[in-house]
Amino acid sequence: MSGELVVVGASDVRAVAARAGLLAADFTVLRSILAAQEWMPPNAWLSSSGLPFAASSAQAEVAFYGGAPLELQLSSLSARILTAAELYERAEVLSRAVVEAVGASIANALGRSVPLTVALLGPAAGIAAVVALSGDAPTLSDPRIQDLIRVTVENADDFALGLLGLPPMPGADGSSLVSWALAGAGALGLVPSDRFRVTSAAVPLEGRGAPPVGLRDLVAAIPPSVDGGPQVRITSYVDASGEQLHEVAITGTSNQAYGTTENPFDLAGNLAAYAGIDAQSVSAVLAAMDVAGIDPGDAVVFAGYSQGALVAAAIAGTGKFDIKGLVSIGGPIDAERLRLELQKQERSSGREAPIIEIQHREDPIVGLQGLAPDGSDSTIVVADADAVTPLDEDPLAAHSQARYLDTAGLADASGDRALASARADLLEAYDGLQIAETNLYTIDRLDPLPGMDERPEDLVERIEQQFAAVTEEIENGPLELGAQGRRS
Template identity: 30%
Template sequence: MSGDLVIGGGGSTAVATAELFSQARDLATIGARLHECLADLGAIDRGVTAGMLREADAPLSAAAAERDIQGAIATIGATRSKLEQLSAALELSAERYGEAEDALGRLGQQVAAGAGYLFGLALPTIALVLLPAAVGLAGGAASGFALLSADTRRALGAALPVWFRRNSQALSTPGVVEAVRLSVMSADDVGAGVLRVPPDLAHLVGDEGLGLVGLGTSASVAVGVAGRFGALRETGVSVERAAPAAASPAVTFAERASRIPEGEAQVRIDRYRSAGETDRFEVYIGGTRDFSAVAGTEPWDMTSNIAGIAGQDAGSYRAVQEAMAAAGVSADSPVVFTGYSQGGLVAAQLAASGAYNADGLFTLGAPAAQVPVPASVPWLAVEHTDDIVPALGGTWASADPVLARRELFAGTPVDTSVAFPAHQLSAYRQTAALVDASGETRVERTLDALNAAEIGSTVESTLYTATRVTP
């Protein structure tokens, strides 16, 4: 069976399973009902004392009732005390779990950063030993790649999913996913070691310090290097709009996940109209469609993926902006963003840009951990701990969304028929339904923010299809 849903973040140190939070909520409900019982018994007790027991000939049954009422009050009071102790223990365990998880995460990143720095220090020596063979191999590979046609280079990039599918069993484990997350975060530390930057200065400007260099810097270097060989080169984009259709309001996370486009269109925009109110919008953005490193006609490709992580002008980002402009979204329009995979990265960047009136954000399997979304934007992020894709976005150092996680293949065989089996949108839609069912306070608060002013609205839904425009 799949792993338990674990919920954390959102401005709280508490991290625990949805089941534990549900138990804490049940305890609080029982405690409230017992408080009502105490109030009722107190009122009855006062009535018995003021009425029957003041009479000289009060029946023995009235005295017995008085004793029973007092006994019941004492029992309920003791039960309430036990419930309060248990509830406090549950909350404390969730907070301690969160603190321990945070400490382990920081320790893991520090160890990875140190190892990366040491590797960078040793890299010139390693390169010197291997230089003759490396130069010949790299030169031959570069020359050969440059001589390939664009179609052949795209075919090589398209072979990547096949490799991932064959190795999905090994890649779909939480340990490997966490190792990838720490590795991408330490790439800048390798560079600091190569350049002989003093360790204290490297720490100061890196992810754990001022954040002047980090994952985005490493991705930018990758874009620059790949561009020399015709890969990861951005192009213009064009957007076509389909005919709008009537729709119903989305009021749950599962409903929003179900509206993320999967077909030819990459973007869906729902416009909410209510009499006397400003039109509101919900923008749904799909995931990567083309895994080739050489840009073709699809903007949702590896070029946009790497450019987005680098914080550069990704084709998919520009395509969504064009679609929003065509839909009538202005800087003042209230808008909720929902995105999956690359679409989640784009959604987070749009919410963080300051160019839009972001009312909420919902991401699934998105490499968006390094996007500095303001705390004022309600954000729920869903991740599978055995999904390698969100790990490519690094650690959650730049934002603090409500984070819902679970291990998709805990105790079950990994599906090897697809690449990135824990990353499938169908699986994330199932997890979104579990998030809805959790009833956890932070989840409910975020959902309420996303659902603001949608009652009584009419909804018009439009699909947008974007293509790259080559020079």
């Protein structure tokens, strides 16, 4: 059992440089104060200690004025450290770009040559089968599986484009494939509508009646992922002047169907949120926020688990609200894309909303975000899922919401400077606020898709109806438009 916790965030090197610069400024002030002082009191010669005092004063003069002042040395050190940090970051960006380009080229080449792919993957599959039979195969809770998923997601789109004979597409990844597939499903009418019924219940926050004092308090507000249960908790805070802040805590996937039930937090919602499409669970939470009275421009802090983190990131990136911070647990969010969207919104305020990601090394779901982020866009807490309780045989044990709650507590106890800074920035949004109300929201889909028991002929008939207008146009020839733009 390991309790190791690693934080990938703002550069510690830059933090050291900043502290050296502050020390230099402090010494400059101290030097100006000391320069105004008399080293030798006027009546010192009248005492028996006059001679030793004079010698000490002379030594102080030499130490004070001789050699390079300490503040100049500190300033020089700060500049050198910053230069080193910038060179390191440039090298890191370049190496990441090279890795992505090489991976994309290889995946695209494999897609273009199916025989080559079979020749390479065939022996690999055989070796994997032998290892599995020997009982040494990695499970989903193996950190190496997360690494494999990251690489696969990053290059899946390039492989698919290769199959079509197309070159790699910069900026695309596995989520792009999902969005393309959902666009096709939407054209076939296989995506449920985004009409919802929202009900609420006033249920107090368990264990606290005040703003959160740490990440664990915020994560604890996320409703459990239970089918039929509430999916969102919205807590509103207010200060003495009437200024408000809304805390929106969003659950994860609680149903494995694809749009055939009333629960929008199902596979259909999961895929839509992963692809960044404003539909299903994203639209469901927006509906709940509307019922809660959250207006465009209102201040919001988001916390989300798994699919809920994807939903939170999608809504935060829309620019509809004043985002004060976001905490993701077990969510494969695209922090780079979100940071770019937030920066567009934050130019006027000059404040950068903190994004904190809490991940488990053994969680395969986190791997769906592609190559591991470098911490330049968010503060990332990476921990062992078994830090508190050893993993069991559940293949997704590392994705457990309860385990992530424990890890949030470990993060609060961490002395890491980058994490402490991001955590302080997040909690600063709650300064001077008191809880006004807190409610749990249950969102039901009004128009689910027909169930899997639908007869094939009914499915064919539904698709034919969807494309009836196109079919009619093909059969009747080109449309002839009248003066008002209608078929004549």
